[in-house]
Amino acid sequence: MFLEDIKKYMNNILKPAKIIKNNALITSLISAPLIWAFIAFFWLGIKIAEADSFPVAISVNLAGKAMAITQENSLLAVSAPFMNPKSTSTMKVIITAYSSTAEQTDDSPFITASGKTVEDGIVANNLLPFGSKIKIPKVFGDKIFTVEDRMNKRKGYYHVDIWFPAYELAKEFGAKISYIEILEN
Numbered sequence: 001m002f003l004e005d006i007k008k009y010m011n012n013i014l015k016p017a018k019i020i021k022n023n024a025l026i027t028s029l030i031s032a033p034l035i036w037a038f039i040a041f042f043w044l045g046i047k048i049a050e051a052d053s054f055p056v057a058i059s060v061n062l063a064g065k066a067m068a069i070t071q072e073n074s075l076l077a078v079s080a081p082f083m084n085p086k087s088t089s090t091m092k093v094i095i096t097a098y099s100s101t102a103e104q105t106d107d108s109p110f111i112t113a114s115g116k117t118v119e120d121g122i123v124a125n126n127l128l129p130f131g132s133k134i135k136i137p138k139v140f141g142d143k144i145f146t147v148e149d150r151m152n153k154r155k156g157y158y159h160v161d162i163w164f165p166a167y168e169l170a171k172e173f174g175a176k177i178s179y180i181e182i183l184e185n
Contacts, residue, residue, distance in 0.1 A: 085133060085144070085183040092179050094159045095136060097170035098124070104170075112149040118163050124149035127157035133183040134160070139176060144183065 100109035100118055110118050114130040123134065123145045132147040151161050160180060164170040 085185075087135070087181040088184050089182050090179045091158065091182065092177065095139065095162065095176045095178055095180075096159070097162045097164050097173035099164050099167045099170040101167050104167075114148045116148050118149075120163075120165070121145050122148045122163040124151045124161040124163070125157075125159070126151055126153065126155060128182065131185065133185060135181040135183065136160070136162075136178060137181060138178045 098104045102109060112118060112122060113124070116122070121144065125132075125134075125147045128134070128147045130148055134145050134147065135142065136145065145160075145162065149161070149163065151159060155161070162170075162173070164173065
């Protein structure tokens with residue numbers, strides 16, 4: 001059904017681009033780019049959206065993840081979906097959770113030790129440098145976390161604290177012992 005729709009659409013596009021000469025159909029040079037643009041639109045999943053009245057094209061891979069954004073004459077890479085970061089090492093740690101409450105943080109609860117504002121995917125750890133990427137596969141699958149915060153020194157090096165937006169969510173997460181994968185940056 002999908003291929004039939006493509007054929008119908010392409011025939012409608014190509015009708016004005018065909019030239020009849022000596023009873024043979026010759027497709028003009030205009031039709032080839034149209035065909036490739038049409039294929040790219042459907043197979044790469046390019047979606048057109050309006051953002052602040054500027055046309056924006058978002059290129060999406062087959063997994064549904066954004067790869068690039070184009071706006072007017074600018075191309076911005078969103079991610080490199082085919083380049084998964086490799087794990088350089090694994091480490092057994094205690095995993096706990098925290099939120100931006102006065103009891104669990106210092107006098108600036110929404111600012112991490114690295115100076116960034118808290119957001120989903122932020123973790124605290126006393127061993128790894130700021131900006132280090134980690135995965136916690138047994139608990140969160142392929143989700144990537146970034147070390148942007150520190151904990152009290154008494155927690156030691158083999159402890160990862162995951163930021164949650166609400167105290168109740170952090171409390172519900174509790175404490176776990178698991179392995180983390182440290183990814184290459």
